[in-house]
Amino acid sequence: MKLYIANCSKQDHQFTYGLLENPRPFMQKIRAGSQIVIEGQPEEIDHILKQHEPYGFQDAKKVKKGFSGIAYQMDKPISVENIEAGISARDQEMIDRALEARKITAAAADQHLANTAQQMGLKQKSGLEVEVIEEKRNAADSDVKFEQTIEVVREGIAPRRGRPRKS
Numbered sequence: 689m690k691l692y693i694a695n696c697s698k699q700d701h702q703f704t705y706g707l708l709e710n711p712r713p714f715m716q717k718i719r720a721g722s723q724i725v726i727e728g729q730p731e732e733i734d735h736i737l738k739q740h741e742p743y744g745f746q747d748a749k750k751v752k753k754g755f756s757g758i759a760y761q762m763d764k765p766i767s768v769e770n771i772e773a774g775i776s777a778r779d780q781e782m783i784d785r786a787l788e789a790r791k792i793t794a795a796a797a798d799q800h801l802a803n804t805a806q807q808m809g810l811k812q813k814s815g816l817e818v819e820v821i822e823e824k825r826n827a828a829d830s831d832v833k834f835e836q837t838i839e840v841v842r843e844g845i846a847p848r849r850g851r852p853r854k855s
Contacts, residue, residue: 691733694723694748694766696774697757705736718758721775723766733762751777790838794818798840815840 695701695718703724704715708731716724726736737745737760744756748770751759757778759766798816805812817840822833 689728689730689733690763691726691728691736692723692748692761692764692766693718693726694759694761694771694774695720695757696751696755696759696771696778698775701758703758705739707732708735721771723771725765748774753781755781787836790818790820790836794838794840815842 693703695703698720700720701718702715703718704713705726706713707728716726718724726733728736740758744754745758745760746752746755748759748761748766751770751774755774755777757774759770759774761770794816797818798812801816802812818838820834820836820838822835824833
């Protein structure tokens with residue numbers, strides 16, 4: 689049985705795994721956008737899958753939320769289209785995580801401001817608003833830049849949509 693493993697990220701990956709009867713770990717480098725093959729008995733392949741599934745290792749044809757960037761397929765190579773779809777899914781996963789981190793940071797900063805105001809006998813009138821703007825790298829940079837505003841609302845956080853802007 690063959691297990692094809694694709695790296696759907698933009699950096700090289702060291703794929704480490706163990707086999708049932710061998711305590712020694714094995715490692716293979718998977719270059720960004722490429723794949724490797726591991727041959728073994730069905731129970732060995734199943735053992736490898738179980739080692740990595742908790743960390744976002746997913747079937748190349750069924751990539752969903754929580755994808756780590758490493759996908760697999762049994763018995764035949766993973767198509768270029770599936771690798772590209774995996775790269776897109778991984779990029780979206782990272783964008784979603786970054787947004788969540790910005791929301792949490794804004795909420796923490798807002799809470800700190802509210803506590804400080806309260807200690808001074810003041811009341812914060814509204815939630816904190818954080819604007820994130822990607823700046824030009826140099827004068828010749830004409831690429832579309834990222835811009836997003838996150839507004840903290842007392843019941844939660846209501847992010848405004850990130851929108852590209854021309855600079």
